[in-house]
Structures are given as structure tokens and as C-alpha cells.
Amino acid sequence: MSEIRMETVSGRWILLATVLGSGIAGIDATVVNVALPTIGADLGTDFAALQWMVTGYTLTLASFILLGGSLGDRFGRRRIFIVGVIWFAVASLLCGLAPNAGLLIAARALQGIGGALLTPGSLAIIQASFAGEDRARAIGAWSGLGGVATAIGPFLGGWLVESVSWRWIFLINVPIAAAVVRIASRHVPETRDTDATGRLDxxxxxxxxxxxxxxxxxxxxxxxxxxxxxxxxxxxxxxxxxxxxxxxxxxxSEHPMLPLRIFANRQFSAANAVTFLIYAVFGGIFFLLVVHLQVVAGFSPVASGTAMLPITALMLVLSPRAGALSSRIGPRIPMAVGPLLCAVALVLMLRIGPEASYLLDVLPPVIVLGLSLLVAPLTSTALSSVPEHQAGLASGVNNAVARAAGLIAIAVLPAAAGLTGDAYGNPLQFEAGFGTACVIGAVALVFGGLLAAITIRNPAVADSGHPAHCAVDGPPAAPGAIQQAHRQAGGR
The missing domain is CATH 1.20.5 (Single alpha-helices involved in coiled-coils or other helix-helix interfaces)
Incomplete structure (x- = not known):
């Protein structure tokens, strides 16, 4: 295992490669939402096709992300990371050139496979390459810079949609991926798990x-x-x-991708049940909100994309503090109160209608969502509830649960709210459906808060002082939580 320091040139190159690599996957997970109305109008698709453009990517990403981490451990993390980046770039090129909705959806599914290969590898490379005392700092820098990249994504996507073409939200990945491959090939050391045995699942x-x-x-x-x-x-x-x-x-299976016995741990199961509810609501509402701002409130693609920036900014600033608070008082109260605050935000979103004011109608619920207390405790509770040697597995499972929740929500919530067919072209229908979706989401969040209050306990977490191996990243909306999670898992 390498012992590279953060301050060295090698350390900076490794951090740059992993941030750019995971960044293109993170940006693509959010930037497409901004372009959906424009894509739908250009390709003449219905709302179900727009759903598939998002779920096609999330489906393959959620399905193969645990396998992607295992492949990196077995065959070399740098190698699988580079393969994932190249795969992602080729799929992005296919997305940008797609002549119809069907081929675009298929290319998005291929993008998800590339994301499943490169996303686990980015964090695993950092974990395996840096000296023990620098790993937490490197992970913190990775998560913070990755959060900045994710925040820039909607703004960049909106600008590309307005100024050039929606196709460039995909095509821009190609030169970035080429730079990542070159940097990783020259500056990232190869590492693998020499203890990995048995067949791949x-x-x-x-x-x-x-x-x-x-x-x-x-x-x-x-x-x-x-x-x-x-x-x-x-x-x-x-x-x-x-x-x-x-x-x-x-x-x-003797070597399962998902060892079901880990769910015998009640704290771990409870944390993942709450994770599923929370990220289902987040995934469904964020998918609809960006479209709602354009179709109903009349926002431009750039304005609708940047409307979400305060959420990311507040998460970056407050997630470490929320994690520290959870360490002091235990995760039960933050995980019970956090969903209730988010439910209030969804109720406030009911005010977003035609000609809505950003400052008066959009910003208040966005700020309340951004002040969420639950993201860091969710991730850290999942990791700290299992033995240290299972921290990588716990992180991977929690990440997959979060992504699967968003996938299912985007499939279910629009239909439950009456948003089908050509709804994205009918402002009155979309406004009514979005209001129904907010009410459903608020009820689910209240239930999530009650579930956390009943099932989450406040265990005493002992810090072993040894870094935990983590093959995959935390939930997609938890940039600041990853650092705190690894600290609680022993990654100081």
C-alpha cells in the first residue's frame, strides 16, 4: 500500500484525478434534470420518456456499484477506475449524438455502468494511496471538491442548454474524461486488495x-x-x-455481493430504512422541482439550475457540524428532527406557482432543505453501527439503498401525483401534480422522522484509530457526510 502525503505533487495529482472522475459522474446525475423540458420538446417525447432518461442512469448505477467496488479490489482500483472513465466518456458521446429518446435512454443506461465502475474506485484509490494520517484530510478534500463540482453542474447545464445545445451537457464529458485518463495513467499508483478471495457475484x-x-x-x-x-x-x-x-x-452464496446477514444488525437496518425514505423523497422532489420551475414558474434553464445551489452550499458548510452534533448527542434526535424540517420545506414549496419570486417563494424552502440535520448522521450511523472491517460494505450498501430509493421514487411519485403523458407541457396540470407530490413527500418525511425516533439508538462509538477501507462512496447527496462517516468508522 502506498504512503503518499497530501502536500506532495503526487498527492495533488491523485486528488485531481479522483475528484474529476467522480465529478463527471456526480454532475451528470443532476445536470440532466435541468435539460429535461428542452430535451422533451426537441425529441418530441412524453413524460415517461423523461423519467427513463433519469432512471436509466440510476438503474444501472445502483445495480452495479457494489460489483464495481469488488472489481477494483480484485483487478486493480486504478485499472477499473480508468475503464469506468473511458466507458462513461463513450456513453456520454452516444448520449450527445442520440437522434431519438430510445437511443438516449439506452446510452444513459450505459453511462450508469461507467459510473458504477469509476465511482467506487475514486474513493478507494484515496483510501489505499494516502498515508494513514492524511486519509481523512484527503477524503474531506475529495468530498468538498466533489460537492462543488455537483453544485456547478446545474448552472453549467443550464448555460449549455440556453447558449449552445442540450447535447453539450453530455459531450463536455469527453474532453474531461480524456484528461482524467491521462492523469490517472501517469500519476495514480495501482492498488488492490490482496485478501480478496472467491468468485465475483x-x-x-x-x-x-x-x-x-x-x-x-x-x-x-x-x-x-x-x-x-x-x-x-x-x-x-x-x-x-x-x-x-x-x-x-x-x-x-459464499461470497455474496450483498451479505444479507449484515441486516441482522438492527441499528444498520434502521438507518437504511430511514435512508430509503429520505432519499426517495429527495430523489422524486428534486426531479420534479427543476422541471416545475421551468414549466410553471417560467424560470430559464440557468435560473432553475442555480435555484438549487443554496442546498449544496449549506450541505457543504453544515454537514460536518451536523456530524459533530450527532457525535455529541447521538444520531437519534438529528435523524428524527431532520425529516420534519424537510417536510416543512415541502409544504413551503406549495407556494411556488406561476411567476413565483425566487427570493420569496423558492429560496425559503430551499434554505430549510439545505439546513437539514439528517444527511451526515444517516451516513455515519450506517457505518458506525457495524464492525470496522465491514465499514466498506456498510457504506456501499447505504449508497446503493439511497440510489435505489431515488430510482423507485422517480418511477412512482409522478404517477401518484397524476403527472403522466404530456404533463410537462401543461403548466396547470404540472402545478397541481407537483403540489400533490409535495404533500406525499411531506407525509413520507414525517413517517421517516417517526421511524428514526422509534428505531435509532444512541450507541457509544469507540474510535479504534485505524482507517476503515471503504470501496464505495456514501449517499449521493451527502458530500460533507463522507468525511464524518470515515472519522466515526476509524479513518482519522
Whole structure:
């Protein structure tokens, strides 16, 4: 294992490669939302196709991210990271050149596979390359700079949509990826887990992908094709059958991608149940809000993208403090109160209508969301509730749960709110549907707060002083939480 210091030239090159690599994946996860109305109008698609442009990416990312971490451990983290970056770049090129919605959705799914390969590797490279005393600092810099990149994404995407073309939100990834590959090839040392044994759980990864794909297709297409449609029924049955088979395979496998026994830990299971509810609401509402600002409130793509900047800024500033507060008083109160604050924010969003004022109608709920107390405690509780040697697995599972929650929410919430067909072109219909979605989200957040109050306990966390190996990153909306999580897992 390398012992590189942060202050060295080598350390800076490693940090630059990992931040840029994970940054293009993080930016692409958010920037597409800003362009959805423009893409829909240009390609002549319905709302279900717009949903697939987001869920196609999240589906493959959530399905293969644990496998991506395992591949890096086995075959070399730098190697799999570079493969992921190249894969992501080629898929981005296909997205930018896609002549219709179907090919764009397929290319987005390919992007997700690339993201699943490069995202775990970026953090694992830092964990394995830097000297022990510098790892927490490197992870903090990685998470902070990654958060800045994610914050810039919607603004950059809005500017590209308005000034050039929506296609450039994908094409711009290609030169960035080329720079990452060159830097990583020359300056990032190769590392791998010499203790990794047994076969890769490819069957588990494929079954997990089939389960998510089948159920997602059924949920998205049921409102337009009808719940009795043979295609919808077949995909739903396939998804459920794959999910059951996945659980059986994971239970019986000697080297499962998802060891189900980890859920015997009640604190870990409770933290992930709350994570699922919280990130489901965040994923669904953020997907709809950026479209709502353009379709109903009349915001430009740039204005709708930058409207979310205060959330990222406040998360970056306050997540470490929320983590410190959770360390002092325990995670139970922050995780119970945080969802209630977010529920208040969704109620405030009901005021966002035609010709809404950003300062009076949009900024207040955005600030309340940004002041959330729950993101850092969610991640740190998941990691600190398991033994140190399972911290990497715990982080990967928590990350996959968060992404799967967003995937399912984007499939379910619009239909539950009546947003189907050409709703994104009808301001009155979209306004009514968005209001219904906010109410549903607020109720789910209240339930999440109650669940946390009932199930989360305040254990005494002992700091072992040894860094935890973490093959994958934390939940996507937790830039500041990763540093705190690793500190609580022993990564000082």
C-alpha cells in the first residue's frame, strides 16, 4: 500500500484525478434534470420518456456499484477506475449524438455502468494511496471538491442548454474524461486488495439489475399502458421473481455481493430504512422541482439550475457540524428532527406557482432543505453501527439503498401525483401534480422522522484509530457526510 502525503505533487495529482472522475459522474446525475423540458420538446417525447432518461442512469448505477467496488479490489482500483472513465466518456458521446429518446435512454443506461465502475474506485484509490494520517484530510478534500463540482453542474447545464445545445451537457464529458485518463495513467499508483478471495457475484449483480429494471418499467409504464397491459404485467412479474431469486442467491452464496446477514444488525437496518425514505423523497422532489420551475414558474434553464445551489452550499458548510452534533448527542434526535424540517420545506414549496419570486417563494424552502440535520448522521450511523472491517460494505450498501430509493421514487411519485403523458407541457396540470407530490413527500418525511425516533439508538462509538477501507462512496447527496462517516468508522 502506498504512503503518499497530501502536500506532495503526487498527492495533488491523485486528488485531481479522483475528484474529476467522480465529478463527471456526480454532475451528470443532476445536470440532466435541468435539460429535461428542452430535451422533451426537441425529441418530441412524453413524460415517461423523461423519467427513463433519469432512471436509466440510476438503474444501472445502483445495480452495479457494489460489483464495481469488488472489481477494483480484485483487478486493480486504478485499472477499473480508468475503464469506468473511458466507458462513461463513450456513453456520454452516444448520449450527445442520440437522434431519438430510445437511443438516449439506452446510452444513459450505459453511462450508469461507467459510473458504477469509476465511482467506487475514486474513493478507494484515496483510501489505499494516502498515508494513514492524511486519509481523512484527503477524503474531506475529495468530498468538498466533489460537492462543488455537483453544485456547478446545474448552472453549467443550464448555460449549455440556453447558449449552445442540450447535447453539450453530455459531450463536455469527453474532453474531461480524456484528461482524467491521462492523469490517472501517469500519476495514480495501482492498488488492490490482496485478501480478496472467491468468485465475483456476477449472478447477484445481474439479478439485482433485472429486479430493479422490471419493477421500474412496470411502475413507469402502468399509468400510460394500463396496469393490465401484458407488457406491464410481465415486467412486474419478472422484477418480483428476480428480486426473490436475488435474495435466495445472496443468502446461499459464499461470497455474496450483498451479505444479507449484515441486516441482522438492527441499528444498520434502521438507518437504511430511514435512508430509503429520505432519499426517495429527495430523489422524486428534486426531479420534479427543476422541471416545475421551468414549466410553471417560467424560470430559464440557468435560473432553475442555480435555484438549487443554496442546498449544496449549506450541505457543504453544515454537514460536518451536523456530524459533530450527532457525535455529541447521538444520531437519534438529528435523524428524527431532520425529516420534519424537510417536510416543512415541502409544504413551503406549495407556494411556488406561476411567476413565483425566487427570493420569496423558492429560496425559503430551499434554505430549510439545505439546513437539514439528517444527511451526515444517516451516513455515519450506517457505518458506525457495524464492525470496522465491514465499514466498506456498510457504506456501499447505504449508497446503493439511497440510489435505489431515488430510482423507485422517480418511477412512482409522478404517477401518484397524476403527472403522466404530456404533463410537462401543461403548466396547470404540472402545478397541481407537483403540489400533490409535495404533500406525499411531506407525509413520507414525517413517517421517516417517526421511524428514526422509534428505531435509532444512541450507541457509544469507540474510535479504534485505524482507517476503515471503504470501496464505495456514501449517499449521493451527502458530500460533507463522507468525511464524518470515515472519522466515526476509524479513518482519522
Amino acid at each position: 456476477v449472478a447477484g449483480a445481474i439479478l439485482g439489475a433485472l429486479a430493479l429494471a422490471g419493477m421500474t418499467y412496470a411502475l413507469i409504464e402502468a399509468p400510460t399502458q394500463g396496469i393490465g397491459s401484458p407488457t406491464v404485467l410481465a415486467s412486474g412479474v419478472l422484477g418480483l421473481a428476480a428480486a426473490v431469486t436475488f435474495l435466495v442467491v445472496e443468502w446461499r
